[in-house]
Amino acid sequence: MGSNKSFFVLILLFIGIFILTSSAARVCLAGEKSKEIEALYEAAKKEGELVLSVIALNADKLLKEFSKRYPGIKTVLIPRSAGKTTAKFRVETAAGRPPEFDVASVTGSTAPNIKPEEAARANWVDLGVRASMVLTSGTEFDHKFLYWYDMSYIPSYNTRLVKPGDLPNSWEDLLDKKWEGKIGVDPRGHGIRTRAYMTDEEECLEFAKKLAKIKPVYAKRSGSQLTKAVASGQVYIAFDDSLDNVMVMQSKGAPMEWVRSIKKITADHKWMWTPSKAAHPNAARLFMSWAISDEGAAVYEKLSNRSVLTKENNSKLARVLKENGIKVYSEDNFEVLRKNGRLAKDAAKIFGTYK
Numbered sequence: 573m574g575s576n577k578s579f580f581v582l583i584l585l586f587i588g589i590f591i592l593t594s595s596a597a598r599v600c601l602a603g604e605k606s607k608e609i610e611a612l613y614e615a616a617k618k619e620g621e622l623v624l625s626v627i628a629l630n631a632d633k634l635l636k637e638f639s640k641r642y643p644g645i646k647t648v649l650i651p652r653s654a655g656k657t658t659a660k661f662r663v664e665t666a667a668g669r670p671p672e673f674d675v676a677s678v679t680g681s682t683a684p685n686i687k688p689e690e691a692a693r694a695n696w697v698d699l700g701v702r703a704s705m706v707l708t709s710g711t712e713f714d715h716k717f718l719y720w721y722d723m724s725y726i727p728s729y730n731t732r733l734v735k736p737g738d739l740p741n742s743w744e745d746l747l748d749k750k751w752e753g754k755i756g757v758d759p760r761g762h763g764i765r766t767r768a769y770m771t772d773e774e775e776c777l778e779f780a781k782k783l784a785k786i787k788p789v790y791a792k793r794s795g796s797q798l799t800k801a802v803a804s805g806q807v808y809i810a811f812d813d814s815l816d817n818v819m820v821m822q823s824k825g826a827p828m829e830w831v832r833s834i835k836k837i838t839a840d841h842k843w844m845w846t847p848s849k850a851a852h853p854n855a856a857r858l859f860m861s862w863a864i865s866d867e868g869a870a871v872y873e874k875l876s877n878r879s880v881l882t883k884e885n886n887s888k889l890a891r892v893l894k895e896n897g898i899k900v901y902s903e904d905n906f907e908v909l910r911k912n913g914r915l916a917k918d919a920a921k922i923f924g925t926y927k
Contacts, residue, residue: 608698609861615854617644622855625650625657625673628721628842629816630875637871638859645855654678654842658685661847665690671847674856677720678843680909688712692848692856699861704883707843709904717843718864721878724839724893724900725766727831728802728813741833743767746811747779752786756798756807759790761919763812765912766838769901773915780919783811790925803828815889819877832896839881839902 616622622645624635635647650673652660657676662685664671678686693715696706707717727746729739740746746755757763764780789807791798799817801807803826815837818830844863846856862868869887873879879887882902893900903909920926 609700609858612699612854612858612861613642616642616852616858619645619852619855621646621648621852622675622859623648623650623673623852624859625652625676627651627653628677628876629820629878630872633875634863634868634872637875638862638868641862641867642858645858654682658682661686661690670849670851673847674850674852675844675846675859678717678845679840680903680906681913683713683717683843683906684910686713686845688716690848691716692846692850692853694857696861696864699857701861701864702866702885704885705864705880707904711904711906713845713906717845718860719880719883720842720844720864721872721876722839722841722881722900722902723878724815724837724881724889725763725812726815726818726837727809727811727834728799728818728828729809729831730802730805730807731827731829733805733808739831739833740809743779743834743836746809747782747786749786751809753789754808755783755786755788756791756801756810756813757783757788757923758798758812759920759923759925761916761923761925764919765916766812766840768908768912768915769838769903770836773911776915777918777922780922784922784924788923790923799828816877819889832898835896835898837893837898837900839900841882841902841904 624631624647626649631651632649635649639645639647650657654677657673658678661671691713696715696718697703701718705719706715707719708714727740738750740748761780764776767776767779788811789801791801796814796817798810798813799821802810802813803821813830815830818828821828844860846853846860850856863872869879869885873887873889877889879885879889881887881890881893881900903912917926
């Protein structure tokens with residue numbers, strides 16, 4: 573009995589030592605990361621400024637939150653899309669001028685406008701960024717792009733016009749004649765392009781032909797206009813609405829909801845990057861590491877309903893999709909994304925909306 577008791581005490585002692593050692597290691601690691609961030613912060617304060625070029629929802633408010641977290645750094649917002657930002661970047665680079673921004677967003681379609689050597693690489697994990705938030709999919713931009721948020725595409729509907737019993741249970745149900753003249757579609761073919769994440773090009777174009785036959789209402793050339801068309805009752809249901817836009821309109825009291833009975837949806841990545849010749853490289857790394865951290869991501873999700881859905885994380889929106897049994901399909905391969913960009917144009921030609 574005595575020997576058993578001694579053995580039990582010894583086991584407890586080993587467990588206690590393991591817990592204390594592990595805790596000490598975590599504290600030590602956190603302290604090391606904290607020191608790196610503090611050193612980066614001091615360097616960023618000496619630079620004195622951060623210039624962000626994005627058109628993302630409430631980016632100005634995100635910068636204000638960053639300034640509260642790290643005072644002493646002036647922030648400037650250039651409200652410009654990823655496409656226009658990279659196009660201007662190409663012009664500046666060709667003219668031998670430094671980039672006018674320190675941090676910008678980039679998408680799969682705009683990334684080809686950036687040469688790999690023009691994007692700065694950093695040891696993001698050492699700065700507290702979770703490894704899953706760093707692009708490492710075997711591309712030339714590995715460790716240069718950070719996942720910022722995902723634009724997820726779902727069918728949305730006007731709750732005053734569509735009864736629960738009429739809701740579709742699959743994407744194919746949206747091709748039913750009952751939606752003729754009542755379904756909204758993005759004229760740029762985005763919904764067909766992202767559909768390729770779940771299927772193949774041939775099926776996507778066939779789907780576009782069938783969709784065109786039920787005479788959809790083509791929204792103005794932006795995703796938010798499609799959301800507004802549903803909210804106003806201009807259309808009953810939307811084929812390829814943006815989930816975060818729907819949630820914004822819901823918060824304003826709009827009579828709309830998103831279809832939860834379709835269990836497969838798609839999402840486009842939005843990454844952050846900084847040029848290798850940025851004027852304020854330390855401020856850029858500080859902002860990016862904060863914005864992508866759990867703290868910064870939670871701040872931005874609260875401001876915009878946008879978060880990363882396709883990588884392991886605990887965002888509010890990711891939990892909602894998981895609770896509803898919804899799987900999100902996306903693509904990291906830039907060659908595939910470029911091909912899908914051409915697919916969108918082919919779909920727009922089928923719709924008769926190509927420009």
